[in-house]
Amino acid sequence: MIRRGIVWRLLLLAYFAFTIICEAKLVQVIEICRHGDRSPLNTYPNDPKPYHLWPGGPGQLTAQGMRAHFELGRRLRQRYIDSGFLLENLSVDEVMVLSSDTDRTLMSAYCQMAGFYPYETGPFVTDEDGTVLTPALPFFWQPIPIHSDVRNNDTMIKVGANCPRHEQILEQLRESQDWLAKRNESWLLLQRVANITGLEHCDLDDLGRILDVWICDQSHDIQVPQLDEELFHQVENVTAWVYQRSYESKEVQKLLAGLLLEDIISHILSRVSQKSLLKFIVYSGHDTTIASLLSCWQAFDGFNPPYNSTIILELHLNDSVDVSENLNNYYVHLEYNNATIRLPVCDDPCPLTAFIHYLNEFALNDSQRKKLCVWRETLSYSKWMQWLPSTQLVYFLPLVIIGIVIFISSRYLYNRFIRKLRRTNVEESEGPLLVSNSS
Numbered sequence: 020m021i022r023r024g025i026v027w028r029l030l031l032l033a034y035f036a037f038t039i040i041c042e043a044k045l046v047q048v049i050e051i052c053r054h055g056d057r058s059p060l061n062t063y064p065n066d067p068k069p070y071h072l073w074p075g076g077p078g079q080l081t082a083q084g085m086r087a088h089f090e091l092g093r094r095l096r097q098r099y100i101d102s103g104f105l106l107e108n109l110s111v112d113e114v115m116v117l118s119s120d121t122d123r124t125l126m127s128a129y130c131q132m133a134g135f136y137p138y139e140t141g142p143f144v145t146d147e148d149g150t151v152l153t154p155a156l157p158f159f160w161q162p163i164p165i166h167s168d169v170r171n172n173d174t175m176i177k178v179g180a181n182c183p184r185h186e187q188i189l190e191q192l193r194e195s196q197d198w199l200a201k202r203n204e205s206w207l208l209l210q211r212v213a214n215i216t217g218l219e220h221c222d223l224d225d226l227g228r229i230l231d232v233w234i235c236d237q238s239h240d241i242q243v244p245q246l247d248e249e250l251f252h253q254v255e256n257v258t259a260w261v262y263q264r265s266y267e268s269k270e271v272q273k274l275l276a277g278l279l280l281e282d283i284i285s286h287i288l289s290r291v292s293q294k295s296l297l298k299f300i301v302y303s304g305h306d307t308t309i310a311s312l313l314s315c316w317q318a319f320d321g322f323n324p325p326y327n328s329t330i331i332l333e334l335h336l337n338d339s340v341d342v343s344e345n346l347n348n349y350y351v352h353l354e355y356n357n358a359t360i361r362l363p364v365c366d367d368p369c370p371l372t373a374f375i376h377y378l379n380e381f382a383l384n385d386s387q388r389k390k391l392c393v394w395r396e397t398l399s400y401s402k403w404m405q406w407l408p409s410t411q412l413v414y415f416l417p418l419v420i421i422g423i424v425i426f427i428s429s430r431y432l433y434n435r436f437i438r439k440l441r442r443t444n445v446e447e448s449e450g451p452l453l454v455s456n457s458s
């Protein structure tokens with residue numbers, strides 16, 4: 020009996036040793052998060068608490084939001100520092116934090132980092148006699164650098180900035196058939212919302228802004244007269260439809276997430292090629308940042324990513340190889356608010372090559388984005404249709420034009436062919452072929 024127990028324990032031990040050895044090695048983590056709870060960005064005539072009554076004015080991080088990011092930082096410390104992946108104390112070679120240049124995202128990043136490197140992890144100074152250690156800053160506080168690209172208008176993290184083409188696509192969406200149909204279908208709801216808010220007119224794309232105010236009110240226990248839970252969910256539903264429609268085209272996904280994906284890929288590749296030591300990179304951004312990434316991965320359901328939403332990207336090295344510059348030995352695990360995300364092209368974990376191959380379809384550098392962001396002066400088909408006599412025949416017009424073009428060009432090519440044939444016949448008439456022909 021005793022011997023069997025020992026064998027059993029040994030087997031168990033061997034099993035654990037085996038799983039530990041075979042576990043893939045984590046080499047890099049990239050986090051993309053939304054800021055925490057904030058004051059509203061908009062207001063409307065019947066707003067019970069217009070934003071100028073909120074501390075700091077519109078769009079500022081609240082105390083609640085600060086706390087949430089601090090807690091998030093603490094959880095991430097447990098996951099990535101207590102586990103031994105990162106050093107206990109900040110090393111700027113290892114960790115880099117980027118943020119859009121907005122108060123709430125910058126503050127969120129600072130709060131998160133305060134949880135990630137809490138008091139007692141900061142630097143110390145030695146006394147003159149070289150013995151007693153005193154904190155360099157009160158409580159051994161560790162300041163963390165947060166980078167923000169002000170010069171480029173934040174186009175990487177505050178996605179959608181400086182892109183007229185994106186505005187044009189949204190404008191076209193508002194003229195589309197299914198948009199008009201949705202508006203008709205939601206007519207009563209829109210009127211009810213107009214009545215509650217005191218707005219003269221409420222359209223589909225106003226709903227998102229109003230919902231945003233209500234979400235702020237809700238998380239601060241502010242009662243909105245006449246708003247019940249059902250109406251709230253109905254508005255939420257229609258808004259989800261609007262957002263999903265707005266993010267569903269691949270062109271929009273590229274315009275919005277392209278720069279960020281390019282940056283993410285380049286950090287991964289530098290890590291794999293061992294040009295960079297960065298192991299933990301944070302992008303502190305907005306709901307649009309999260310939504311655009313999710314939509315590239317076909318994981319966006321249209322519902323606004325809640326405060327402090329977090330995407331985690333983990334790069335793992337197959338542990339049967341020690342160090343490697345070969346992309347085939349790496350794979351990627353993706354999470355959104357603790358749920359695993361699967362790309363359309365691979366399972367979880369996703370081989371790095373497949374991951375990059377897929378993301379390269381969306382990635383853009385600065386100059387590519389600038390080119391694509393130009394407003395397109397196209398003659399819209401629907402405008403032509405209004406202008407021309409509205410008969411069914413009009414729909415055949417493009418076919419007729421194409422037919423004429425094909426006809427003319429084939430005539431031209433045919434004539435050229437004949438002419439060339441004649442010319443070669445002339446040339447050949449002096450050549451040896453003629454001799455052999457005649458012989």
Ligand SMILES: *[C@@H]1O[C@H](CO)[C@@H](O)[C@H](O)[C@H]1NC(C)=O
Nearest residue numbers: 107108109139140141142143
């Ligand atoms: C690093 O952080 C630990 C606490 O996690 C602290 O005890 C230690 O003094 C710090 N070391 C340095 C060099 O700052």
Ligand SMILES: *[C@@H]1O[C@H](CO)[C@@H](O)[C@H](O)[C@H]1NC(C)=O
Nearest residue numbers: 169170171172173174180181
């Ligand atoms: C930033 O935005 C402003 C106004 O939208 C624009 O004039 C400027 O050219 C932009 N800067 C860059 C570097 O794109």
Ligand SMILES: *[C@@H]1O[C@H](CO)[C@@H](O)[C@H](O)[C@H]1NC(C)=O
Nearest residue numbers: 196197198199200201202203
């Ligand atoms: C929407 O309703 C109006 C009248 O209520 C109608 O004239 C219009 O054709 C409808 N549009 C669509 C796209 O259904």
Ligand SMILES: *[C@@H]1O[C@H](CO)[C@@H](O)[C@H](O)[C@H]1NC(C)=O
Nearest residue numbers: 210211213214215216217245
């Ligand atoms: C708004 O709702 C109130 C109460 O339900 C109603 O008395 C009023 O007529 C409505 N106003 C409009 C413009 O629909």
Ligand SMILES: *[C@@H]1O[C@H](CO)[C@@H](O)[C@H](O)[C@H]1NC(C)=O
Nearest residue numbers: 249250251252253254256257
């Ligand atoms: C929201 O939409 C879902 C799916 O379209 C539907 O099942 C649900 O009943 C809707 N909720 C409300 C409150 O309209």
Ligand SMILES: *[C@@H]1O[C@H](CO)[C@@H](O)[C@H](O)[C@H]1NC(C)=O
Nearest residue numbers: 087090325326327328329356
């Ligand atoms: C954000 O933080 C709040 C407060 O800690 C929490 O209730 C909420 O679940 C968090 N949201 C996400 C998406 O983690």
Ligand SMILES: *[C@@H]1O[C@H](CO)[C@@H](O)[C@H](O)[C@H]1NC(C)=O
Nearest residue numbers: 337338339340347348349350
């Ligand atoms: C890890 O590498 C070994 C040996 O090259 C291979 O058999 C195994 O399939 C790899 N595992 C993964 C998850 O790629």
Ligand SMILES: *[C@@H]1O[C@H](CO)[C@@H](O)[C@H](O)[C@H]1NC(C)=O
Nearest residue numbers: 094327328329355356357358
């Ligand atoms: C994710 O998991 C952590 C730890 O289990 C939990 O504290 C946190 O609230 C979760 N976040 C979400 C959005 O569910």
Ligand SMILES: *[C@@H]1O[C@H](CO)[C@@H](O)[C@H](O)[C@H]1NC(C)=O
Nearest residue numbers: 281382383384385386387388
């Ligand atoms: C951007 O990418 C294009 C195409 O890959 C390349 O030709 C161009 O040199 C790149 N521009 C910059 C500034 O890297």
